[in-house]
Amino acid sequence: MKNYLAGFIVLLYLGLLGYLYLDISRKNTFPSRPISIIVHSKPGSAIDFMARKVTEIARKYNDVAFVVENRTGTQGLVAMQHVLDSKADGYTLLGVTKSFLSTVMVNKSKVNLDDFLFLANMVSDPEALISNKNRGFHSLEDIILDARRKNYSQVWMGPGTGSRDHLMAMKCWETLGIKAKWIDYKSGPQSILALMRDEAAVYVGNPADVKGKDGLSIISIASKKRLASLPDVPTFIEQGYDLDESMWRGFAYKKGVPDEAVEFVTGILQKVVKDEEWINYCNNSYVFSNFEGPEEFTRRVTEETAETDRYLNKAGLLVTYIRESPLPPALIFLLILTGVFLLLFLSIRFKIKQLNYDQLVAGGIITVSLFFLYQTFLFNIPGTVNITSPSLIPRIWIIILIFLSSLLIYRSKSKTEHIETSSPGIVWAIIALLLGYLASMQWVGYYITTPVFILSVMYILNYRRFNIMAVNAFGFVLFSYIIFNQLLHIDLPLGWWFM
Amino acid sequence: MGIFQDLWAGMQEFGQFLPILMMLVGVVIGIIVGVLPGLSPSIGVALMLPVTFGLDAISALVLLVSVYLASNYGGSITAIAINTPGTPGAVATTFDGYELTKKGKPLHALLTSLTASTVGGLVGTIILILFSVPLAKLALSFESYEYFALGVFGLTIISSLAGKSPLKGFISSGIGLLLVTIGFDTELPFSRFSLGIPDLADGIEFIPALIGLFALGEIFYSIEKGDYREKRKSAEVNLSDTLPVKQLVKLKTVILKSSVIGTLVGCIPGAGGTIATFIAYDQAKNSSKHPEEFGKGSLEGVAAPEAANNGSVGGALVPLLTLGIPGSASTAVLIGALMIHKLNPGPELFNKEAGLVYGIFISLFFANIFMFLIGLLGNKLWIKIIAAPKSLLYPIILALSFIGSYFIQNSVFDVGVCIAFGIMGWLLKRGDFPTAPVVLGLILGKMIEENLRLSLVKGEWIEFFTRPGSLIIILLAVISFFMPYLKKKWLSFNKKK
Numbered sequence: 001m002k003n004y005l006a007g008f009i010v011l012l013y014l015g016l017l018g019y020l021y022l023d024i025s026r027k028n029t030f031p032s033r034p035i036s037i038i039v040h041s042k043p044g045s046a047i048d049f050m051a052r053k054v055t056e057i058a059r060k061y062n063d064v065a066f067v068v069e070n071r072t073g074t075q076g077l078v079a080m081q082h083v084l085d086s087k088a089d090g091y092t093l094l095g096v097t098k099s100f101l102s103t104v105m106v107n108k109s110k111v112n113l114d115d116f117l118f119l120a121n122m123v124s125d126p127e128a129l130i131s132n133k134n135r136g137f138h139s140l141e142d143i144i145l146d147a148r149r150k151n152y153s154q155v156w157m158g159p160g161t162g163s164r165d166h167l168m169a170m171k172c173w174e175t176l177g178i179k180a181k182w183i184d185y186k187s188g189p190q191s192i193l194a195l196m197r198d199e200a201a202v203y204v205g206n207p208a209d210v211k212g213k214d215g216l217s218i219i220s221i222a223s224k225k226r227l228a229s230l231p232d233v234p235t236f237i238e239q240g241y242d243l244d245e246s247m248w249r250g251f252a253y254k255k256g257v258p259d260e261a262v263e264f265v266t267g268i269l270q271k272v273v274k275d276e277e278w279i280n281y282c283n284n285s286y287v288f289s290n291f292e293g294p295e296e297f298t299r300r301v302t303e304e305t306a307e308t309d310r311y312l313n314k315a316g317l318l319v320t321y322i323r324e325s326p327l328p329p330a331l332i333f334l335l336i337l338t339g340v341f342l343l344l345f346l347s348i349r350f351k352i353k354q355l356n357y358d359q360l361v362a363g364g365i366i367t368v369s370l371f372f373l374y375q376t377f378l379f380n381i382p383g384t385v386n387i388t389s390p391s392l393i394p395r396i397w398i399i400i401l402i403f404l405s406s407l408l409i410y411r412s413k414s415k416t417e418h419i420e421t422s423s424p425g426i427v428w429a430i431i432a433l434l435l436g437y438l439a440s441m442q443w444v445g446y447y448i449t450t451p452v453f454i455l456s457v458m459y460i461l462n463y464r465r466f467n468i469m470a471v472n473a474f475g476f477v478l479f480s481y482i483i484f485n486q487l488l489h490i491d492l493p494l495g496w497w498f499m
Numbered sequence: 500m501g502i503f504q505d506l507w508a509g510m511q512e513f514g515q516f517l518p519i520l521m522m523l524v525g526v527v528i529g530i531i532v533g534v535l536p537g538l539s540p541s542i543g544v545a546l547m548l549p550v551t552f553g554l555d556a557i558s559a560l561v562l563l564v565s566v567y568l569a570s571n572y573g574g575s576i577t578a579i580a581i582n583t584p585g586t587p588g589a590v591a592t593t594f595d596g597y598e599l600t601k602k603g604k605p606l607h608a609l610l611t612s613l614t615a616s617t618v619g620g621l622v623g624t625i626i627l628i629l630f631s632v633p634l635a636k637l638a639l640s641f642e643s644y645e646y647f648a649l650g651v652f653g654l655t656i657i658s659s660l661a662g663k664s665p666l667k668g669f670i671s672s673g674i675g676l677l678l679v680t681i682g683f684d685t686e687l688p689f690s691r692f693s694l695g696i697p698d699l700a701d702g703i704e705f706i707p708a709l710i711g712l713f714a715l716g717e718i719f720y721s722i723e724k725g726d727y728r729e730k731r732k733s734a735e736v737n738l739s740d741t742l743p744v745k746q747l748v749k750l751k752t753v754i755l756k757s758s759v760i761g762t763l764v765g766c767i768p769g770a771g772g773t774i775a776t777f778i779a780y781d782q783a784k785n786s787s788k789h790p791e792e793f794g795k796g797s798l799e800g801v802a803a804p805e806a807a808n809n810g811s812v813g814g815a816l817v818p819l820l821t822l823g824i825p826g827s828a829s830t831a832v833l834i835g836a837l838m839i840h841k842l843n844p845g846p847e848l849f850n851k852e853a854g855l856v857y858g859i860f861i862s863l864f865f866a867n868i869f870m871f872l873i874g875l876l877g878n879k880l881w882i883k884i885i886a887a888p889k890s891l892l893y894p895i896i897l898a899l900s901f902i903g904s905y906f907i908q909n910s911v912f913d914v915g916v917c918i919a920f921g922i923m924g925w926l927l928k929r930g931d932f933p934t935a936p937v938v939l940g941l942i943l944g945k946m947i948e949e950n951l952r953l954s955l956v957k958g959e960w961i962e963f964f965t966r967p968g969s970l971i972i973i974l975l976a977v978i979s980f981f982m983p984y985l986k987k988k989w990l991s992f993n994k995k996k
Contacts, residue, residue, distance in 0.1 A: 043545035044835030106688040212845025321689035401673040457894035
């Protein structure tokens with residue numbers, strides 16, 4: 001009975017492999033498979049939302065599906081790098097926002113915006129000054145008067161240091177002829193909460209931030225004209241200050257994508273922006289639909305890059321935050337390691353056998369802590385920003401860890417604990433298998449490497465009933481295909497080798 | 500009368516074919532998401548988001564909220580069965596849940612967790628319906644000073660988590676606190692301690708680290724001890740060994756108290772259910788008649804975190820629906836879902852769409868009950884899985900952990916993080932260093948640093964003690980820190996008498 005079941009499961013597995021891999025070998029004209037839109041932030045964020053809306057509307061005009069894929073990390077660098085690492089075959093589109101300009105500069109990343117083809121700018125989301133109604137601000141003049149009265153101690157806030165909102169604040173101060181203090185509240189929601197508590201005079205954000213909330217009012221938006229959905233909110237220009245600053249969101253390809261793909265995607269996007277549903281979406285999220293093709297969009301990016309550079313410099317944020325280590329970090333680590341364990345051995349007079357496990361672990365922890373401590377001495381903080389030092393908290397943890405670990409070494413001096421072990425070798429073999437699985441999955445794909453991995457671990461663990469092993473290993477792959485691929489719509493990788 | 504009218508309107512919204520169907524589907528998917536390590540509630544909700552595009556508003560929200568609720572329960576199943584918290588909120592459940600499994604009483608643990616989750620969810624929902632407006636004030640009153648104090652309060656829980664050696668417990672938490680400083684500085688745009696490695700620039704991803712510490716660490720440790728060679732005796736897992744209702748009734752105080760803790764902490768934006776589970780565990784231990792059983796398989800130790808975890812779901816909806824502020828990663832996705840259906844979260848929603856809001860509340864109520872029924876059925880299946888030979892079970896858990904860490908952001912580096920933390924968990928475990936404090940350090944480190952530094956930019960350090968909110972929490976922290984020692988002294992003093 002079990003043999004039949006095993007045979008059946010293996011057959012099903014082979015069927016699945018055939019289905020998955022024969023499908024990708026059927027290549028014809030562009031596009032032959034769904035186009036991924038890589039988004040740098042979490043589901044539900046403004047750009048994710050826009051990408052999903054485009055996907056939804058595009059379905060009306062073409063059978064080809066767009067799939068939104070969230071690759072978060074390092075303010076967008078992870079997503080940008082992913083697109084640059086992918087083939088320029090037109091199947092990987094990047095959702096881009098204006099914040100990428102400062103991200104690349106501040107992080108001194110090797111990602112170069114010139115490697116992207118800025119395909120289409122979709123929306124323009126005007127920057128806005130928002131304050132709590134309790135303040136009684138009705139116009140920019142009110143803010144200016146208050147700023148003068150407070151003698152430059154007026155507080156402005158928003159998420160991020162060196163973020164678009166921060167740069168907008170600096171631009172405002174320049175235009176309005178005032179000075180104020182910027183407090184970074186890290187995240188959008190925390191900023192809005194602080195604004196609701198009236199902790200700051202002005203919050204720099206976007207009009208959509210006030211949606212559905214009581215007690216907040218938009219003083220001014222930085223666009224050329226008023227928003228149709230917010231007809232009562234005046235612009236800077238109307239109030240006599242020439243300031244036009246918006247967050248844009250659009251799409252880019254890696255350079256070198258075939259013309260066929262560029263035309264195809266631009267064509268669809270042009271249809272999307274004329275769709276009624278799109279216009280509704282824009283009005284509802286308080287943004288302007290502002291389609292720009294590759295030429296215009298690229299020109300905008302070039303101009304705004306220069307401007308961003310100027311403001312980041314002015315804020316003193318384009319400095320080298322970490323000084324070059326005089327010796328390679330790995331060497332420093334080895335030196336500390338040698339030092340710590342030399343001391344340990346000295347303290348027990350070179351009787352290596354007396355060093356117990358606790359002391360080994362504590363020695364390791366002290367080594368790592370000292371290595372972190374060394375790195376804090378390389379931090380180079382510009383004097384222009386008024387903050388507590390970034391090394392303060394890490395140093396507190398480091399000192400506590402070193403103290404407690406030394407205490408542990410001292411206390412466990414006399415005892416030599418014996419740890420009951422029977423087979424650490426097998427553990428290392430399994431760790432090696434895991435690493436092998438990790439390395440090969442990218443190339444050969446999930447569906448082929450997984451059963452191999454599971455079967456080998458079972459074998460190492462001395463399991464020998466082969467029919468049950470087969471049911472487990474191949475059954476697991478089938479199960480994960482159904483759960484991940486079919487139920488949760490997560491694509492498991494098929495391997496670069498076959499693509 | 501207002502509330503009854505609203506509830507009636509909600510009943511009419513929810514009481515239709517599609518919303519009810521979506522609730523059923525959501526609960527089942529939620530449990531699956533919770534069980535799979537790596538798929539946290541927020542990822543589960545995000546994965547379901549595209550499905551809701553085609554639905555009407557109430558069905559869409561019911562689906563997402565049900566997934567959110569049930570995944571918080573599902574995480575406890577793997578925590579109990581295989582010491583792998585399926586979700587971050589289930590970390591505290593492993594302390595006693597897995598111990599019970601090792602003692603051959605997994606069904607006791609599973610039933611307790613299911614009951615506590617259900618009651619916690621119901622209590623959270625009732626509090627949400629009755630007190631969302633005053634709770635919104637609580638959420639709003641939390642400034643950086645209070646967040647900092649809450650973080651410190653969270654750290655004091657280590658004194659009751661540490662087990663045999665408090666010193667080792669504190670060292671473990673220090674490791675977590677130090678490792679979480681890797682990544683972007685909380686004020687300046689530069690990455691600390693990442694040694695120029697791009698994947699490390701944002702710091703260590705939490706969920707792969709969690710899976711590594713618990714799932715991989717435990718497997719490596721067990722394999723080293725050679726326990727995969729043991730033949731499982733069928734008597735060890737007794738299928739007919741059900742938990743008498745009497746024992747569950749005894750847990751009522753712990754469950755109710757923890758549910759309220761969960762709801763309250765859950766409604767503070769950014770604090771979240773995971774911190775709530777630790778606080779509830781600590782409180783349960785401090786007020787228990789048998790604190791010595793905690794960590795060795797106490798049913799109270801399973802009930803407390805689970806009730807808090809599901810209570811936090813109702814809590815997390817408070818700032819979302821009343822202020823329009825997402826308090827957690829999952830509710831951030833719910834905001835997206837609301838906006839897709841042209842609804843603005845916030846006070847406006849209560850006024851304009853009372854039927855919808857109360858429809859969601861009612862669906863939460865029924866989702867809890869349905870979750871209980873599905874959970875009862877599921878327990879039989881989980882017990883069978885636990886009874887499987889370990890040499891078959893371990894490779895599957897390893898593969899699941901592997902996919903779990905990979906799919907959080909399709910990153911090979913994260914799988915590496917998972918393996919590295921697995922090795923660390925193993926090395927710590929074989930020296931009797933508890934691993935839970937590492938997780939606590941990872942969770943709280945950022946909150947402590949961010950809010951301390953923000954507070955110092957805004958004002959003076961003295962405000963930590965002059966603001967009533969932060970002062971109360973700091974005092975609670977001091978009490979909670981010394982409680983285990985005082986209690987020991989008190990008990991021995993009484994014995995002498």
